[in-house]
Amino acid sequence: MPENKIHDVIIIGAGPAGLSAALYTTRDRYDTLILDKSGLPGGQILLTERVENYPGYEVVGGFDLIEQMVKQVQNFGVSVTAGAEVTTLRRRDDGVLEVEINGGEKTHLGKTVILCPGSDYRSLGVPGETEMRQATRVSYCATCDGAFYRDKHILTVGGGNTAVEDTIYLAERFTKKTTLIHRRTEFRAQKILVEELYEKAGEHNIDIKLPYVIDRIVGDEAGNDIDHVVIKNVETGETEDLKVDGVFIFAGMVPNTNWLTGAVDLDDAGYIRCNCQTLQTSLPGVYVAGDCRAGAAMQLTTACADGVVAAMMLKQYFRDPSAWKAETAVGLGGAGW
Numbered sequence: 132m133p134e135n136k137i138h139d140v141i142i143i144g145a146g147p148a149g150l151s152a153a154l155y156t157t158r159d160r161y162d163t164l165i166l167d168k169s170g171l172p173g174g175q176i177l178l179t180e181r182v183e184n185y186p187g188y189e190v191v192g193g194f195d196l197i198e199q200m201v202k203q204v205q206n207f208g209v210s211v212t213a214g215a216e217v218t219t220l221r222r223r224d225d226g227v228l229e230v231e232i233n234g235g236e237k238t239h240l241g242k243t244v245i246l247c248p249g250s251d252y253r254s255l256g257v258p259g260e261t262e263m264r265q266a267t268r269v270s271y272c273a274t275c276d277g278a279f280y281r282d283k284h285i286l287t288v289g290g291g292n293t294a295v296e297d298t299i300y301l302a303e304r305f306t307k308k309t310t311l312i313h314r315r316t317e318f319r320a321q322k323i324l325v326e327e328l329y330e331k332a333g334e335h336n337i338d339i340k341l342p343y344v345i346d347r348i349v350g351d352e353a354g355n356d357i358d359h360v361v362i363k364n365v366e367t368g369e370t371e372d373l374k375v376d377g378v379f380i381f382a383g384m385v386p387n388t389n390w391l392t393g394a395v396d397l398d399d400a401g402y403i404r405c406n407c408q409t410l411q412t413s414l415p416g417v418y419v420a421g422d423c424r425a426g427a428a429m430q431l432t433t434a435c436a437d438g439v440v441a442a443m444m445l446k447q448y449f450r451d452p453s454a455w456k457a458e459t460a461v462g463l464g465g466a467g468w
């Protein structure tokens with residue numbers, strides 16, 4: 132059943148992007164509703180204990196940072212509605228946006244919407260991955276976690292551009308040894324990157340093993356560290372135990388946008404297309420911010436920045452919703468920035 136109240140802004144996703152957007156919309160006195168599917172709002176950054184690249188903090192825990200962000204938003208009178216998974220978004224003929232949660236349990240109405248559902252790292256699904264991810268010994272982001280592996284031995288996994296680039300990045304800057312495995316006999320990454328990888332392998336102690344996959348990640352008795360990783364040669368089936376301190380998995384990301392198919396323009400990978408200056412999507416009155424956006428830098432600070440841009444830009448929509456339509460004709464970029 133639709134509720135009667137029409138909110139000025141509905142924010143979908145209470146990660147850094149959504150909370151930053153809310154900070155601005157609430158301070159601008161827009162009636163704001165924040166919906167998050169999780170029982171504990173805050174998004175992906177909750178999964179890490181150490182953030183070293185959020186301006187203003189030398190080191191901050193993801194949970195502590197989000198706690199502050201949530202408090203800050205609450206100070207302006209808005210709290211996050213948790214356990215509210217948005218399953219449908221549509222626009223009525225009168226322009227009002229309908230946001231349906233939990234498969235039709237309830238429908239919220241809004242004049243504008245900011246989409247901030249984020250993206251998830253694609254996991255391998257191998258035994259031990261989840262446990263060691265919780266122990267912060269399995270990572271999916273070199274920029275985020277590379278600095279924790281100074282003079283350590285790590286295992287990197289993947290065959291695309293990110294896997295090759297980030298393996299070089301980690302080996303050049305931090306690690307004592309890096310073992311890179313890929314399940315095929317050739318990398319998918321651009322040739323120039325693969326050439327660079329092989330050129331730098333000797334100098335930076337990169338051991339490249341093809342075609343190998345992770346069989347399982349074995350934690351130590353306390354479950355705090357990796358004891359060893361069992362890797363398997365795909366062709367021979369032979370296994371090998373590898374003593375490493377950390378594992379970086381570069382298997383791509385999956386935007387949380389399935390439910391938006393047909394509602395807004397998505398790119399081939401499912402990221403939300405937008406005007407890269409205003410963050411407007413193809414649906415009038417609907418904006419996007421954070422890791423779910425085509426061209427996103429996938430960082431905490433940029434997610435926050437996106438939230439701010441979307442919140443600032445929707446003011447223009449409130450001033451003159453019809454102006455938006457003229458702009459979309461030329462403004463919807465392909466890959467964002």
Ligand SMILES: Cc1cc2nc3c(=O)[nH]c(=O)nc-3n(C[C@H](O)[C@H](O)[C@H](O)COP(=O)(O)OP(=O)(O)OC[C@H]3O[C@@H](n4cnc5c(N)ncnc54)[C@H](O)[C@@H]3O)c2cc1C
Nearest residue numbers: 144146147148168174175217248249275421422429430431
């Ligand atoms: C382990 C780890 C460590 C990281 N470390 C760093 C770091 O050190 N520095 C850094 O800059 N970045 C780091 N990142 C990346 C950073 O966390 C992300 O870039 C950032 O969280 C993206 O913010 P977001 O708001 O776009 O999305 P998210 O944080 O993913 O938040 C999205 C929110 O939307 C909700 N949601 C999803 N779908 C729906 C739906 N249909 N309905 C309602 N709610 C929905 C989710 O529950 C979630 O709360 C790290 C990421 C991880 C996983």
